[in-house]
Amino acid sequence: MFNIPKKDAITFVLFAIVVLTMPIWLAPLGASYPGLLQKFAIYALLAVGYNILFGLTGYLSFGHAAFLGVGSYAAVWSFKLLSMNPVLALVFAIFFSGLFALAIGFISLRRSGIYFSILTLAFAQMSYKLAYSVLSPITHGENGLQLTLQDPRAIDMMFIERGSSLPTSSLFGIPMNGYAGFYFCAVILLIGFFIAQKITSSPFGMMLKGIKSNEDRMNYTGFNTKPYMLTAFVISGIYAGVAGGLLSITDPLAGAERMQWTASGELVLMTILGGVGTLVGPVIGAWIIKYFENIFSAFNESVLHNFFAFLPDNFESIVVLISSKFVGEGWHLTLGLMFVLVVVFLPGGIMEGVRRISARFSNRKDPSKGEEVIDPENLPKPDLKKGE
Amino acid sequence: MDAFFLQVLNGLDKGGAYALIALGLTLVFGTLGVVNFAHGALFMIGAFCAVTFRKLITLEQVVLSKTELSPWGTPLEIRTPYAQQWFGDFGNVLIDYSVPFSLLLAIPVMLLIGISMERGLIKHFYKRPHAEQILVTFGLAIVLQEIVKTFFGANPNPQPIPQALQGAADLGVMVGLAQHTITYPIWRLVYLLFSLSVIASVFAFLRFTTFGMVVRAGMADRETVSMLGINIDKRFTIMFGIAAVVAGLAGVMYTPILPPDYTLGMDFLVLSFIVVVVGGMGSLPGAVLAGFTLGVVQSLASMTAVKDILPGIDQIIIYLVAVIILLVRPRGLLGKRGVMEN
Numbered sequence: 001m002f003n004i005p006k007k008d009a010i011t012f013v014l015f016a017i018v019v020l021t022m023p024i025w026l027a028p029l030g031a032s033y034p035g036l037l038q039k040f041a042i043y044a045l046l047a048v049g050y051n052i053l054f055g056l057t058g059y060l061s062f063g064h065a066a067f068l069g070v071g072s073y074a075a076v077w078s079f080k081l082l083s084m085n086p087v088l089a090l091v092f093a094i095f096f097s098g099l100f101a102l103a104i105g106f107i108s109l110r111r112s113g114i115y116f117s118i119l120t121l122a123f124a125q126m127s128y129k130l131a132y133s134v135l136s137p138i139t140h141g142e143n144g145l146q147l148t149l150q151d152p153r154a155i156d157m158m159f160i161e162r163g164s165s166l167p168t169s170s171l172f173g174i175p176m177n178g179y180a181g182f183y184f185c186a187v188i189l190l191i192g193f194f195i196a197q198k199i200t201s202s203p204f205g206m207m208l209k210g211i212k213s214n215e216d217r218m219n220y221t222g223f224n225t226k227p228y229m230l231t232a233f234v235i236s237g238i239y240a241g242v243a244g245g246l247l248s249i250t251d252p253l254a255g256a257e258r259m260q261w262t263a264s265g266e267l268v269l270m271t272i273l274g275g276v277g278t279l280v281g282p283v284i285g286a287w288i289i290k291y292f293e294n295i296f297s298a299f300n301e302s303v304l305h306n307f308f309a310f311l312p313d314n315f316e317s318i319v320v321l322i323s324s325k326f327v328g329e330g331w332h333l334t335l336g337l338m339f340v341l342v343v344v345f346l347p348g349g350i351m352e353g354v355r356r357i358s359a360r361f362s363n364r365k366d367p368s369k370g371e372e373v374i375d376p377e378n379l380p381k382p383d384l385k386k387g388e
Numbered sequence: 389m390d391a392f393f394l395q396v397l398n399g400l401d402k403g404g405a406y407a408l409i410a411l412g413l414t415l416v417f418g419t420l421g422v423v424n425f426a427h428g429a430l431f432m433i434g435a436f437c438a439v440t441f442r443k444l445i446t447l448e449q450v451v452l453s454k455t456e457l458s459p460w461g462t463p464l465e466i467r468t469p470y471a472q473q474w475f476g477d478f479g480n481v482l483i484d485y486s487v488p489f490s491l492l493l494a495i496p497v498m499l500l501i502g503i504s505m506e507r508g509l510i511k512h513f514y515k516r517p518h519a520e521q522i523l524v525t526f527g528l529a530i531v532l533q534e535i536v537k538t539f540f541g542a543n544p545n546p547q548p549i550p551q552a553l554q555g556a557a558d559l560g561v562m563v564g565l566a567q568h569t570i571t572y573p574i575w576r577l578v579y580l581l582f583s584l585s586v587i588a589s590v591f592a593f594l595r596f597t598t599f600g601m602v603v604r605a606g607m608a609d610r611e612t613v614s615m616l617g618i619n620i621d622k623r624f625t626i627m628f629g630i631a632a633v634v635a636g637l638a639g640v641m642y643t644p645i646l647p648p649d650y651t652l653g654m655d656f657l658v659l660s661f662i663v664v665v666v667g668g669m670g671s672l673p674g675a676v677l678a679g680f681t682l683g684v685v686q687s688l689a690s691m692t693a694v695k696d697i698l699p700g701i702d703q704i705i706i707y708l709v710a711v712i713i714l715l716v717r718p719r720g721l722l723g724k725r726g727v728m729e730n
Binding site for chain 2: 060133261262332333335343347
């Protein structure tokens with residue numbers, strides 16, 4: 001199981017080092033506080049999982065937020081009913097999000113292309129709307145699902161007395177908030193990354209890539225693609241569920257807004273921005289977006305004045321006025337612009353940019369310098385089934 | 389039974405908005421083959437044309453009164469809108485009817501935005517996969533809505549209904565029922581008629597003009613038409629502009645019903661996509677039919693009688709209909725055989 005190609009092993013080790021030293025190298029960037037670090041790890045896991053579906057098979061799902069939400073709710077319910085143990089919560093999240101993904105995938109995968117996107121979108125929106133209205137007994141609607149002092153917590157109660165304050169999730173007595181929470185998420189991320197690496201290089205992964213290149217041809221050669229697609233969909237849904245579970249573990253409050261379709265949209269943005277079909281790309285995309293969301297949005301005019309202080313005064317105020325529209329509250333504008341530019345000029349995302357630059361610097365060397373990049377240009381393009 | 393009629397009517401005006409947006413989406417898809425996720429943003433921009441127009445014509449000149457004092461003892465400020473000063477009584481009419489008049493502003497603005505959008509961005513995406521079209525237009529939608537947010541803020545901007553059209557019409561009396569059984573806000577009736585007439589004029593334009601004939605030919609077989617020496621790309625660009633205008637007009641007239649804020653586009657986008665898919669990709673009559681049908685179905689599902697049987701159905705009915713249609717009849721209600729069928 002652990003015999004992976006040398007190249008993959010190097011990538012994994014480098015990735016592990018980068019992730020585990022995040023508290024150190026993010027400090028100069030002002031992002032080295034536990035809450036944000038946890039988000040970095042969690043959303044990276046989400047993006048890695050999404051890439052298994054979208055990157056490998058090319059099926060664009062707009063409904064992954066639903067699995068994230070189901071995972072969060074499942075984890076909080078496991079806290080409420082059984083125990084504050086995060087591993088148990090993750091098992092719960094995996095089970096329920098997997099089940100949910102199986103049901104939605106089974107139906108949605110009967111169609112492909114844009115119809116698949118619309119079907120997943122419809123299911124996710126249905127879950128979101130129901131979570132807000134009829135399912136309130138389970139989801140607690142707008143208030144969100146929270147821990148209370150009266151929760152049964154059946155397993156915990158066998159060993160410890162009911163405390164007077166709300167418990168936090170803990171593993172071997174280490175509370176899962178702060179840096180410990182981050183390292184827990186980081187370890188799960190590394191496991192997820194490793195599994196994604198194995199999937200990508202396995203025959204199963206090759207099959208999925210084949211589906212992306214030309215599903216018809218795969219069918220003609222005698223493969224029934226449906227079970228493969230469904231497996232990929234469920235795996236990717238489970239990743240989202242685990243990410244949702246981790247969100248609940250680090251902060252036991254689950255709300256329905258996690259299931260809204262804009263959350264799925266954000267996930268798509270992360271994957272595209274980093275580079276679809278690459279392993280590292282989606283992670284980078286997730287980090288950039290989360291960094292922007294938390295750091296960039298906190299910029300205000302005085303920060304900008306300091307930043308542009310070297311410019312002449314009149315000029316400075318103009319520059320500050322213009323750039324202030326792009327930071328703080330307006331950071332979505334930057335995000336949208338960045339996204340449009342990436343899709344127009346770098347359809348392969350940041351990873352393609354990195355590969356192009358490195359190819360320019362090392363002209364003579366092996367052109368496949370970009371490591372695990374699956375070059376979308378070299379794959380045969382599927383016929384566009386345009387209705388013209 | 390009365391409640392039933394009332395809900396059907398309620399559904400029709402919402403359905404009118406859905407139909408108009410879906411019509412534009414289908415025009416773009418049928419002509420250019422582009423899946424435009426920024427179409428909801430165009431609807432939103434149309435709505436903000438009305439907001440801008442009202443802001444412009446209610447600009448006021450402030451004069452300090454020489455004789456009168458305000459309750460605080462300072463000279464009273466007399467505010468007169470410039471429109472009133474310049475146009476007299478017509479100025480007042482202009483202010484009262486600001487929403488219908490802003491249609492005049494919206495048409496050129498939306499045409500310009502539509503055409504520059506197509507020329508500037510979307511023309512590079514004809515040959516790219518649908519997924520990339522969705523992504524780039526989705527990014528564009530974010531940009532557009534953020535720009536609107538910068539100028540107009542995040543709060544909704546309510547627009548007034550013209551005085552003469554406020555209140556409710558007693559429709560029950562007209563068909564011989566007792567009074568106050570079916571009352572219906574006049575403006576919603578206006579909206580319904582408006583959307584029907586816009587739909588009719590789009591269809592008439594395509595059916596009875598030479599331009600429309602060429603466009604229809606281009607939709608059927610683009611290559612042959614361009615081989616006949618017709619610059620079909622240019623016409624399709626104009627059709628994109630027209631689609632933007634249709635969305636914009638729908639947005640303008642919808643402002644008194646729903647105060648627009650910058651997220652309006654995204655809210656309508658998902659629904660109108662579902663309308664397009666239910667109607668059948670690329671089918672204009674399908675889009676209209678599905679728009680009205682889904683509007684009515686949605687408001688029927690929100691009747692208490694229905695909600696008692698199936699709780700929560702009003703929240704999900706549209707999505708449920710979409711799922712069923714996609715599974716049972718993927719080409720939609722009126723879609724052509726073979727167009728985007730799998």
